[in-house]
Amino acid sequence: MSMVNLPGLKDMIEGISKERNLPKQAVQAALREALLKGYERYRRTQRLDGIHFTDDYFDNFEVELDVEEEGFRVLATKTIVEEVTNQ
Template sequence: MALVMLPGLSALIEDISEEKKLPANVVEAALREALLKGYERYRRTLYIGISEDPFDEEYFSNFDVGLDLDEEGYRVLASKIIVEEVESEDHQIGL
């Protein structure tokens, strides 16, 4: 996925870390978790009124968020299994 820009990301993490007296890595982990939950909710809203929610509770378990503090943005990442015939583009990638 392309980098989604979050201008001021590094400063935001630093400010929250200082204000809440938390290590920066804890703030980063919480931010990654929140962004991932937001992505999951976004994907689920795409099916509202069209069809039943096609995602079970474990559907997004292979997804993660990568923060890029240098470029000030994030990417949603997915671990995938290599298969000959793809049945789920979110979980598999073809040879």
């Protein structure tokens, strides 16, 4: 997935960090979690074919936050196997 721009991200993180007296890493972790939950909710509501995602479907997804470039990506981790056992 390409980078989604979030103009002002760096200033926002610094502002919340100072306002709430939190480490920047804690603010970034909370933001990554919120973006991932938002992505999950979006994907679940956009599924129009009647098939539902399993509860653990989104466990392999993570958000990469790039503060310097002011953006984020949602990444999926995949396991490569020699032979598919279920279809």
